[in-house]
């Protein structure tokens with residue numbers, strides 16, 4: 001976490017079928033590696049690890065310094081915003 005960093009909202013899509021998965025508040029710059037649960041502004045998958053449209057798994061559940069997060073499976077999502 002970088003409290004001084006500029007945050008912004010992004011949209012995360014399935015790379016396979018382009019279904020919108022998350023509306024997410026990203027705190028810092030750089031490649032999206034994980035999504036903290038408490039920063040997912042809208043979860044279109046209803047907590048699933050798989051795309052609700054095509055069934056492809058795009059994240060896995062992890063803990064990052066005690067905070068639950070979704071770790072992105074690289075190549076499975078597209079980020080815009």
Ligand SMILES: [Zn+2]
Nearest residue numbers: 014017051054
């Ligand atoms: Zn999909």
